[in-house]
Amino acid sequence: MAEEFLRIDKLVKTFGGNAVVKGVDLSFQRGEFVTLLGPSGCGKTTILRMIAGFERPTSGTISVEGKDITSLAPNQRKIGMVFQAYALFPNMNVGDNIAFGLKIASMPREQREARVEEMLKLIGLAGYGKRFPFELSGGQQQRVALARALAPSPKMLLLDEPLSALDAKIRVSLREQIREIQRELGITTVFVTHDQEEALSISDRIVVLNAGNIEQVGQPFEIYNKPTTRFVATFVGTLNTLNATVADAGAKTVRIGETTATIPALPTSAKAGETVALTMRPEAVALANGVDRDIMLEGKVAEVAFLGSVIRLKVDLGGNLVSVDTFNDQRTPPPAHGTSVRVGIAASDVLVLSA
Amino acid sequence: MTHVSLTADKATGPVNTGPAVSIWRSIPIGAWLGVLPFIAFALMFLIVPTLFLVSSAFVDRAGNFTLQNIIDLGTEQVVNAFSISIRISAASAFFGALIGLAMALAIIRGRLPSAIRSTVMTFSGVASNFAGLPLAFAFIATLGRLGLVTVILKTVFGFDLYKSGFNLLSFVGLTLTYLYFQIPLMILIIAPAIDGLKKEWSEAASTLGASRLQFWLYIGLPVLWPNLLGTLSLLFANAFGAIATAYALTGSSLNIVPILLYAQIRGDVLHNPGLGAALALGMIAITAIANVLYIVVRTRAERWLK
Ligand SMILES: Nc1ncnc2c1ncn2[C@@H]1O[C@H](COP(=O)(O)OP(=O)(O)OP(=O)(O)O)[C@@H](O)[C@H]1O
Ligand SMILES: [Mg+2]
Numbered sequence: 001m002a003e004e005f006l007r008i009d010k011l012v013k014t015f016g017g018n019a020v021v022k023g024v025d026l027s028f029q030r031g032e033f034v035t036l037l038g039p040s041g042c043g044k045t046t047i048l049r050m051i052a053g054f055e056r057p058t059s060g061t062i063s064v065e066g067k068d069i070t071s072l073a074p075n076q077r078k079i080g081m082v083f084q085a086y087a088l089f090p091n092m093n094v095g096d097n098i099a100f101g102l103k104i105a106s107m108p109r110e111q112r113e114a115r116v117e118e119m120l121k122l123i124g125l126a127g128y129g130k131r132f133p134f135e136l137s138g139g140q141q142q143r144v145a146l147a148r149a150l151a152p153s154p155k156m157l158l159l160d161e162p163l164s165a166l167d168a169k170i171r172v173s174l175r176e177q178i179r180e181i182q183r184e185l186g187i188t189t190v191f192v193t194h195d196q197e198e199a200l201s202i203s204d205r206i207v208v209l210n211a212g213n214i215e216q217v218g219q220p221f222e223i224y225n226k227p228t229t230r231f232v233a234t235f236v237g238t239l240n241t242l243n244a245t246v247a248d249a250g251a252k253t254v255r256i257g258e259t260t261a262t263i264p265a266l267p268t269s270a271k272a273g274e275t276v277a278l279t280m281r282p283e284a285v286a287l288a289n290g291v292d293r294d295i296m297l298e299g300k301v302a303e304v305a306f307l308g309s310v311i312r313l314k315v316d317l318g319g320n321l322v323s324v325d326t327f328n329d330q331r332t333p334p335p336a337h338g339t340s341v342r343v344g345i346a347a348s349d350v351l352v353l354s355a
Numbered sequence: 356m357t358h359v360s361l362t363a364d365k366a367t368g369p370v371n372t373g374p375a376v377s378i379w380r381s382i383p384i385g386a387w388l389g390v391l392p393f394i395a396f397a398l399m400f401l402i403v404p405t406l407f408l409v410s411s412a413f414v415d416r417a418g419n420f421t422l423q424n425i426i427d428l429g430t431e432q433v434v435n436a437f438s439i440s441i442r443i444s445a446a447s448a449f450f451g452a453l454i455g456l457a458m459a460l461a462i463i464r465g466r467l468p469s470a471i472r473s474t475v476m477t478f479s480g481v482a483s484n485f486a487g488l489p490l491a492f493a494f495i496a497t498l499g500r501l502g503l504v505t506v507i508l509k510t511v512f513g514f515d516l517y518k519s520g521f522n523l524l525s526f527v528g529l530t531l532t533y534l535y536f537q538i539p540l541m542i543l544i545i546a547p548a549i550d551g552l553k554k555e556w557s558e559a560a561s562t563l564g565a566s567r568l569q570f571w572l573y574i575g576l577p578v579l580w581p582n583l584l585g586t587l588s589l590l591f592a593n594a595f596g597a598i599a600t601a602y603a604l605t606g607s608s609l610n611i612v613p614i615l616l617y618a619q620i621r622g623d624v625l626h627n628p629g630l631g632a633a634l635a636l637g638m639i640a641i642t643a644i645a646n647v648l649y650i651v652v653r654t655r656a657e658r659w660l661k
Contacts, residue, residue, distance in 0.1 A: 054558055074561040081562040087555030091577040100573070101563035145559075152563060 005030040011060035022212040031186040037199040038209035044192045080149030082159040086141040088133040095129030101152035119147040139170040157189045196236045230353045240322045242278040246270045257318045261295040282323040284349035293344025412632035424633035440612040447533035448590035455541025463549045479539035494532045548582040585652035592645035
């Protein structure tokens with residue numbers, strides 16, 4: 001049904017004998033918004049720069065619509081790119097910046113001017129055409145950079161941490177705007193970030209990278225709820241870890257302190273007496289006032305952080321500090337520091353990572 | 356210092372917060388002491404002599420006010436001297452800027468090993484200050500009538516440089532000699548501007564379809580342009596004032612302003628201190644114009660590059 005647009009096969013990049021990208025295979029659908037997510041130095045930018053043509057892969061191929069573009073010059077690729085530091089041409093005003101790609105493509109002046117107006121409207125900066133980059137805020141500059149990249153109607157859009165130089169409020173509003181524009185134009189987009197919240201909030205799919213390798217590829221919902229590796233589980237979102245001892249692997253039972261619990265995710269390969277790490281998201285743990293969950297545990301409130309709509313408690317469960325999220329309720333103040341509480345965990349929300 | 360800060364402490368009290376005290380608070384005495392030597396030097400060797408010069412340009416030998424010295428600037432010899440000086444300075448500035456720019460681009464933007472860059476920069480630092488007598492003799496020793504290169508060309512290649520029309524003690528010769536410090540100076544001044552060209556600009560241009568040539572045409576050179584123009588005026592001023600090299604090289608055989616000026620104050624037949632002062636005034640005016648141009652254009656460039 002969906003058609004493949006960009007394909008990366010066995011991509012390897014080494015810098016002076018130092019492997020930075022170690023055999024990456026990826027396939028992107030037309031119109032898809034894919035985020036490369038990973039810690040600093042994992043090779044995100046290097047992959048993006050190979051797609052753009054600024055770096056030549058050591059081995060492997062990149063193809064667009066079935067055509068191998070691995071050794072095509074960057075100015076032949078028809079790919080739009082947005083950089084972290086805006087990179088607007090300082091000697092041109094906003095209109096000329098946006099028109100640059102059109103001018104290079106020899107579009108007639110009238111058409112060019114109409115296209116610039118259209119792009120300015122798209123990014124919500126109509127009337128800013130005559131301003132110079134140094135007269136704009138960071139967020140405005142980045143929107144102009146987006147318009148400049150999109151004006152020549154590229155086949156694909158690449159963004160390398162386009163929001164990380166901006167302050168928090170603008171970061172959120174601009175990422176929503178980028179996503180909206182991307183949907184409107186239906187342009188295949190590769191977005192690079194090391195911010196997991198950003199990745200989860202705007203992507204169709206996320207590629208989690210670690211040290212030059214792909215850890216997991218999936219929709220935000222899958223990546224967050226069904227991480228397949230320990231790295232993904234800990235890198236994306238907050239993760240609670242609770243140490244338990246395997247009681248009976250066949251019956252999938254473990255002992256947490258005095259409590260015995262059945263954990264469906266316990267691998268059958270586990271041995272009785274072995275220590276395993278049970279992990280779960282903060283929202284999978286509930287304060288047990290009235291609720292009845294599979295696993296009920298006693299603990300003491302160690303920390304209370306009021307975050308607005310959510311209250312995040314840290315509860316000490318026999319030496320394991322576990323984060324618990326509850327929604328704010330105007331009538332019920334959160335439990336005070338040091339009070340004893342009961343928490344409940346749904347056994348089906350628990351993942352088991354080999355320790 | 357102690358005394359000053361005590362005064363300042365008292366001034367923070369609710370009673371006296373008058374402006375006189377707040378000036379004391381805002382002036383860092385130590386910093387002023389630090390620049391005092393500079394101010395003293397500027398006063399002794401720049402401002403006072405300039406004032407002296409200006410006043411003596413309007414005084415005749417008997418000590419009376421006159422405009423004759425200024426009028427004498429219009430004589431053929433003086434006009435010629437200014438004209439050839441300006442042409443040599445302009446030529447050496449232009450070619451120095453052109454060659455220096457090409458070299459700076461090659462060592463900074465070209466994919467050369469970084470050792471080349473630091474070597475060239477260090478050499479430029481030395482060479483841009485290599486002027487005056489040593490430079491003149493170095494050139495006479497290589498390109499003079501009996502210079503090393505001249506002799507090698509003649510004996511090994513059978514090419515007589517001087518018979519072909521070349522003369523070190525000429526417009527071309529002097530321009531060539533000036534290039535020896537103009538090119539390194541250009542490299543030193545333009546290097547930071549080239550470093551200021553962000554890699555992302557050329558990458559963004561290439562994703563938008565531009566070739567390397569188009570990048571330089573539409574972005575690289577326009578961004579460097581104010582800097583180039585400014586540096587050109589600085590190089591011009593630099594050459595215009597370089598008397599020592601010119602005099603050591605050509606003696607009085609080439610009629611350029613610095614040498615004509617020297618003749619007025621040296622005390623031979625031509626001796627006329629009033630005209631000398633007027634000549635100097637003319638040089639100051641031209642150098643000042645070039646420097647003001649440099650500063651104005653530079654300020655514009657910095658607005659862009661911030
Ligand atoms: N031109 C280069 N020469 C040598 N090493 C390089 C070069 N470019 C990148 N590297 C190295 O490759 C590794 C990956 O770099 P890359 O820029 O792709 O990381 P990244 O995932 O984008 O990180 P960040 O989040 O910090 O931007 C780093 O260790 C970096 O030092
Ligand atoms: Mg990066």
